[in-house]
Amino acid sequence: DQQVKQNSPSLSVQEGRISILNCDYTNSMFDYFLWYKKYPAEGPTFLISISSIKDKNEDGRFTVFLNKSAKHLSLHIVPSQPGDSAVYFCAASVEGTYKYIFGTGTRLKVLA
Amino acid sequence: AAGVIQSPRHLIKEKRETATLKCYPIPRHDTVYWYQQGPGQDPQFLISFYEKMQSDKGSIPDRFSAQQFSDYHSELNMSSLELGDSALYFCASSLGLGVGEAFFGQGTRLTVV
Incomplete structure (x- = not known):
């Protein structure tokens, strides 16, 4: 029973464009959401989080949007840079x- | 800044052997989480501790046990190792209550042969 789902296993985006990573959850009790970035053979690195009392949180190039009614959140990276290429995990608590x-992770590849 | 330290970074064990993984949280963090990530899989929650007490338990096999010590470091003990236990084991720490960022260590890669 996958409570947190990232339906796109991979995404390729041109440098300078916007990357949008999506995440859906099923447990309505979740009230705190986080995005982590992971490079191969390294631990996940915290990126940005959002509490269920908000619908948007912004930190530099990263913005997370939360739609509680749809049980959906997304991470926007603007502008995308080649160094952003990694696996992105959505997490909930x-x-x-x-x-x-x-979640199962989305592999982002930013093309130079 | 100090991060979460895991040791060893790599470990090779034979089937039916025992392994102990250690995790040193960020100073003043009182909560420790253990995750297992198999090849091509998402991190799976194993177990967590808050203030030296077990707080949540996930898909941790009965062959595994863990504890958090008075200095807040944690150890994951794995016995009767099986080939399927080969994975990356991550430890994370946070400052209590399950809200707020959990910071991850570099992981221990366990290979069972």
Whole structure:
């Protein structure tokens, strides 16, 4: 039972354009969402997060949007850079619990 | 800044052997999480500890056990190793309550032969 889903296993985007990574969840109890970036053989690196009381959070080139009614969130990277090429994981948690549920990841490739 | 430290980085064990993975959280972090990532798979939650007590349990086999010590470091003990246990094992730490960023270590790559 995959509670957090990233339906696009891979995405290719031209440098300078916008990358949009999507994530859907099924558990309505989730109230905190995070995006992690992962390079091969390294641990996931935290990128940006959003609480369920917000619908948008922005940090530099990264913006996360949350649509609670649709149980959907997305990560926008503008402009995309070749160094952004990595696997991006969406994660969700319930406040007061001590686990993060990860999606299956989307491999982003930014073409120079 | 100090990050999450995992040791060893690489470990090769034979079937039916035992392995111990260690995790040193970021200073002042009181919550530790263990994840297992098999080849081509997403990280799967194993177990977590808050203030030295087990807090949540995921898909951790009975052959595995873990604990968090008084200095907040954690150890994952794996016994009767099987070929399918070969994976990257990540530890993460955060400052309590499951809200806020969890910071990950570099992982331990366990290979069971």
